[in-house]
Amino acid sequence: MRRLALAAAAAVLLVGATALPAEAYGWTTAWTASQQPAFAGFEGPNWSVEGFANHSVRQVVRVTATGPLVRIRLSNAYGSKPLEVAGATIARTDQGATVDKRSLRRLTFGGRPATTIAQGRETASDPALLPVKALDKLTVTLYLREPSGPATFHELGLAPTYRANGDHRFDAGGGAFTETTNSTYFLTGVDVLAARQHGTVVLLGDSITDGYGTTSGADNRYPDELAERIARSPQRHKLAVANAGISGDLLLTDVPCFADSARTRFGRDVLAQPDVRTVVVHIGINDIGTGGLDLGCAQPPVATARALIAAHRSLIRAAHARGIEVIGTTILPMKGTPMYDTVEHEAVRDSFNHWVRTSGMYDAVVDFDQVLRDPTNLDALLPAYDSGDHLHPSDAGAHAMAKAIKLSSL
The missing domain is CATH 2.60.120 (Jelly Rolls)
Known part of the structure; x- marks a missing residue:
């Protein structure tokens, strides 16, 4: 029965008004939820x-x-x-x-x-x-x-x-x-049979990628905004977009009663997705903000820039080994957020962001910190981009994040 279904699918492609043969198509990740x-x-x-x-x-x-x-x-x-x-x-x-x-x-x-x-x-x-x-x-x-x-x-x-x-x-x-x-x-x-020239970009992250702080039901997360930009673009070969964010997720530590770390789930949520071409990585702020705290079923270590960098290097190596390009991003400002806003935490964020900007490890870099920060208060989100908790972008902030990604880099 499965062979008959696939044969019927191939026949549809050949009968339809397309110049491409069936073998020029493949499954592409068109939506995902981690x-x-x-x-x-x-x-x-x-x-x-x-x-x-x-x-x-x-x-x-x-x-x-x-x-x-x-x-x-x-x-x-x-x-x-x-x-x-x-x-x-x-x-x-x-x-x-x-x-x-x-x-x-x-x-x-x-x-x-x-x-x-x-x-x-x-x-x-x-x-x-x-x-x-x-x-x-x-x-x-x-x-x-x-x-x-x-x-x-x-x-x-x-x-x-x-x-x-x-x-x-x-x-x-x-x-x-x-x-x-x-x-x-x-x-x-949800996968779509699409022309093989297309492919998918996966956005890996925490609540900022998952869309916390944006309007529910409005498709205003930054991955949604990026998908809309790509759909409107004149490019002939357009990437699909998959959101692999989990609110509250950490990079370095699994929290068994809540979620695997981004490092643990990278294989499943990024590498195993059909037809992935690029991954955009925005993760680490929760490691900085919750390090040393008892989360009930885990106690993350106090995060250092060295540990964050080592974990990001491992993600880059894993992606490159599969022929997937990696775009790195700086961590957003967090001034005014309880527990997150300390001198020690800010030093870790600054050191990590400096590495992202200057290491040359990534295939491309998007400086979300620079795009969303208040020019009069560099450690804080611009008020127009702040959802209200000084950590998560608003609808306008998510739009600015998506706009900051050069489509040519994908």
Whole structure:
């Protein structure tokens, strides 16, 4: 069945009005969410700890690539047992939990409507014929009939996820989906079959990349803003954009009750993504701000510039070994942020930023510190770019970050 599905996909490419043969296409990461173990969360209630049983979960994503076929990837990375997915659908988003009925497609896994994902693993669906363009919104609905146990998820979704009792995969309307949360569950990727000249840029980071401080539901994170710039650009070959940020994430230390460090998850969240060409790395501010504190299930060491630099060097080596270019970024100002704003912390940030600017280790550098700082108070964010906590950029700050990245460097 899987061979038949792939043969049908190839036939679609050959029959369509395209000059490129099927082999000139490949799967490209068009959306992603980095996964975390179940926990109560910082951003309001979520369903990760209780999990699901006889529930339909409807999630909306915005893809960043153009192509004729799509597939989803599901993760059970932190599950306590095998995850049984009784079925799944994908469709174009209408409004809220409603979808365009004409576009509703049943997803299969190896030709079957259901799949079981082993503990600690992930799986991809078969291709579905659903032509999409960059910045289209798609809705993925999972039906979880059997108890899932604690759910692998991404906490800061910054968009509503909907839940209904029973099997509502094929509902075009959203009336059954009476519960909402702002996290995403099990869905770790949406891939688009795109021309191989394109590829994906992954943005690795913490809450600043994840979008904390930007308007929920507005697609104003800096990766979103970068995707919009690329989509509007006149370049013929356009990269897709994947957001691999996790709010609160550290570079040097795993926090088992919250998230793996960026260094630990680099292989899964960057190197293993389909068709990655470039990674933009913006990580380290939480190591500086929380070093030495008891986080409940971990106590990060006091961060030094030397340790941050060594970790960044290891990420660069790993990416280059896979032929992936790496763009380095300076750490943003943090003056006025409790715990973060100390003389010692500022010295570490300054030393690390100096290395980023002058080391020559990266294929390119974006000086986010210079772009977002207040020219009259260099250790602080410009007020217009400050979401209010003196650490996270506002919508305007996220826009400025995306604008600072030269598309030619990607």
